[in-house]
Amino acid sequence: MNKKLILKALALTFSLSLFSPLTMASSAETSKSKTETSAQSLPNIVAESAITVDLETGEVIYSKDADSKRYPASTTKLLTGLLLSESKQKTDQLEYTKTAKEQPEYSLNLNYMHNTMQPGDKVLADDIMKGLLLFSGNDTAYVIADNVAGDSKSFSELMNKKAKELGANNSNFITPNGLHDPNHYTTAYDLSLITKAAFANDWERDTMALEKAPITLKNSKIILENRNLTLGKNGNIGGKTGTTNEAGGCLATVYERDGRKIIGVVLKSRQIDNADMTKFNDMDAIMNYSYSANKEIYKSNGESVGTAEVKYKPFVVLGPTKTIAVPVKLTQDVNYYKNDINDEESKITFNGTDSSAWDLLFNKNTKLTYSTRNHNEEVTGTVALSFGDLIKDNLLIYISTIVILAIIITLVLLIKNMAANSRRRKKRSYYNRSNRRR
Known part of the structure; x- marks a missing residue:
């Protein structure tokens, strides 16, 4: 009895020793999973809306309420500058206008020229672009609107037309400088599209990248400083700031790290004064997250992603054209950046095929x-189609065909048999007649 107990104890100890490494490994995996989850935890930002987008692929990496309507403040000027670049040359002379002079600070007229600018004064288009994007001059936006479209109302029509062309369908622009109007709004996503277009424009991109730049107004040389306070830091290579009481702190930028460019937008952040770094800190936070973000599995290898309608003929090349619904499965993992936009809008679709179901039996990829x-x-995927599926789909046709063939064969055999019997009767009749004549 004691020997049996000892043997059982030894067996139990041996079993535990076998399973303990698996338990430790499982514990290690759980710990690793927690660490990875922690590393991927969402950034804590003040901005009410934000988004990051891979500039090359268009993939949304991070999203926070990115489709809600927000006031864009002076980030509007990215669109204004784009319209300037598409209608004027850098060396063109633009006319300083009455509506430009009426704009409040911050403006070149009030903050630099002590209200000495007069309607009719000439300003180089490139200097207006610098005043627009670096200093964010409210008057420069109206110089552009009046010189490009004749007045701000006509210019707003151009702004909205351009926005729609870029896919910014949930935006409406009233003022060229972004000063508050209840009907002047955009979304973080829409603004990312506008930022991408502005960055793709050589004139705007080169201007946004300047930390300082000289311009000339009424024969006076002025040095403008970029109000994008983190330009050149942490990967920030260009963008546009904005703030109003209603809009809060706004920022649209492009970052580059290790050759990879990401567009970032934050809207309705905190903005106490011009030295408040909250929106810049928000931007750094979402960019740090985005550059370290790993894609997760959206659908796994072998997972069904729907059915495909495939045409074929029951007898390969003969018979009526039929359609069979066959399951489609993935032959790879499909990964994505997990966020509210991708969770809602991701899908996998079958591109269709000209191959018949018979061909797909031998090449299912x-x-x-x-x-x-x-x-x-x-x-990549595969169609889950078997020979049995086609047999089952045409069972009635095949049975009917077999029955008809059997009937035909039976009839042929009967006819042949009847013909043979007829020939035999004729031969017997002939022999009988011959014998009687003898």
């Missing part, structure tokens, strides 16, 4: 498309 907002990529 097919191309699928993973798509989400402003991004799509090709992924």
Whole structure:
């Protein structure tokens, strides 16, 4: 009895020793998973709306209420500058206008020229662009509006037309400088599209990258400083600031780290004064998150992603054209950046095929498309189709065909048999007649 107890104890100890490494490994995996989750924890920001987008692929990496309507303040001037660059040359002379002189600070006229600018004064277009994007002069935006479209109302129509062309469909622009109007609004996502277009424009991109720049007004040389306070730091290579009481602190930027560019937008952050760094800290936080973000699995290898309608003929090349619904499965993991936009809009679609179901029995690989907002990529899949599926789909036709063939064969055999019997009767009749004549 004691020997049996000892043997059982030894067996139990041995079993525990076998399973303990697995338990430790499982514990280590859990710890690792927690660490990775912690590393991917969302940034804590003040801004009420924010987004980051991979400039090259268009993928949304981070999103916080990015489709809600917000006031953009002076980030509006990215769109204003884009329209200037598309209608004028750097060396063009623009006329300083009455509506430009009426604008409040911050303006070149009030803050630098002590209200000495007069309607009719000539200003170089490139200097106006610098005054718009570096100093964020409210008067420079109206110089652009009046010189490009004749007046601000006509210019707002151009702004809204351009916004729609860029895909910014949830925006409406009234003023060229972004000063508050209840009907002047955008979204973080829309502003990211405008920022991308502005950055793609050589004139705007080069201007946004300047930390300081000289301009000339009424024969006076002025040095403008960029109000993008983190330009050149942490990867910030260009952008536009904005603030009003209603809009709060706003910032639209492009960052570059290790050759990768990401667009960032924060709207309705805190802005106590011009030295308040909250919106810049918000931007750094979402950029740090975005550059370290890892994609997660959206759909796994082998997972079903729907059905495909495939055409074929029951007898390969003969018979009526039929359609069979076959399951489609992935042959790879599909990864994505997890955020509210991608969670809602991600999908995998079958691209269709010209191959018949018979062909797919021997080559089941097919191309699928993973798509989400402003991004799509090709992924691989397979159609889960078997010979038995085609037999089952045409069972009635095949049975009917077999029955008809059996009837035909039976009839042919009967006819042949009847013909043979007829020939035999004729031969017997002939022999009988011959014998009687003898």
